Amino acid sequence: MPDIDPSEVEARLGRLTEVCRENGLRMTHQRLEVFREVASTGEHPDADTIFRRVRKRLTTISHDTVYRTLASLEEMGLVSRVDPIGGRARYDANGDTHHHFICTKCGSISDIYLNDEPTLPDGIEALGSAESLHVQVRGVCHTCNPTMRNKP
Amino acid sequence: MPDIDPSEVEARLGRLTEVCRENGLRMTHQRLEVFREVASTGEHPDADTIFRRVRKRLTTISHDTVYRTLASLEEMGLVSRVDPIGGRARYDANGDTHHHFICTKCGSISDIYLNDEPTLPDGIEALGSAESLHVQVRGVCHTCNPTMRNKP
DNA sequence: GTCCTTGCAAAGGCTTTGCAAGCGA
DNA sequence: TCGCTTGCAAAGCCTTTGCAAGGAC
Helix, strand or coil, X not given: CCECCHHHHXXXXXXXXXXXXXXXXXXXXXXXXXXXXXXCECCCCEHXXXXXXXXXXXXXXXXXXHHHHHHHHHHCCCCEEECCCCCCCEEECCCCCCEEEEECCCCCEEEECCCCCCCCCCCHHHCEEEEEEEEEEEEEECCCCHHHCCCC | CCEXXXXXXXXXXXXXXXXXXXXXXXXXXXXXXXXXXXXXXXXXXXXXXXXXXXXXXXXXXXXXXXXHHHHHHHHCCCCEEECCCCCCCEEECCCCCCEEEEECCCCCEEEECCCCCCCCCCCHHHCEEEXXXXXXXXXXXXXXXXXXXXXX
């Protein structure tokens, strides 16, 4: 579940270079490694987890660089931020249209794909210009509530 | 838009009494006034706004009581918490099924009602037991962007 | 009277910021 | 070289917690 197919990771890293260039941002080791960390897992790590993992390779990286880098990656649309209610922000580099299942006990987050994408409600223009629509499903995952599991 | 119809506020306050009793919680002035503040507006105030408003009537109320009260109200299902990305938590006492439009510039939140409620995706049982589904639409409200209509 | 609640104060945890040195283009 | 980036440290901000006094039932 957590790991992303290596060819997909390559594709994501390619986009990083491209998009940084488009936005006039420099390609630094820090930027590359922070993005690689998010791009190569589906487990939606938080900033501190990313920090600890990147530090194994870039021993001098600092906490605030991770935060700043994630903020610019988000601004460029390369990663998206998920705010589980009352927890720390988590990051995700899945560029496909998708949504999230959040376990209210352990905080784990999984990508989900809806059968049909919801449409914007009539009259939304009265409120403003909509730019994104995101669905959060909350519940308890099987790891936290194993007795509920009855599927192979 | 912000104010709630007085009869609806009454109904909500009635539920407060009832639900507190069911849950064995005492009805205190603080609890009543914090809830009244959330229940009588549709503007989704944050904890500090609620604190400042309640303090006009209960001058000795403290910040942490507001937080604790909101937490118990949420646990009883009387209010729900909305986490706009990267902002402070906001609260809402609308008990009807609804979703939110969040302005990414000013942070204002409005209730929205979808034409059709999304259904849980096939295979969600593989992840866990789903308990709630909530849609966040993000965009820019008319107050923040009164006259724009430009697309490349 | 019992036990939940509150207020006060302080700590906690995540995130952001100022500034000088560092490094990519 | 030029100016975006980083690291360090410290502050900022929202929220939570420990404890004794207070209030609901």
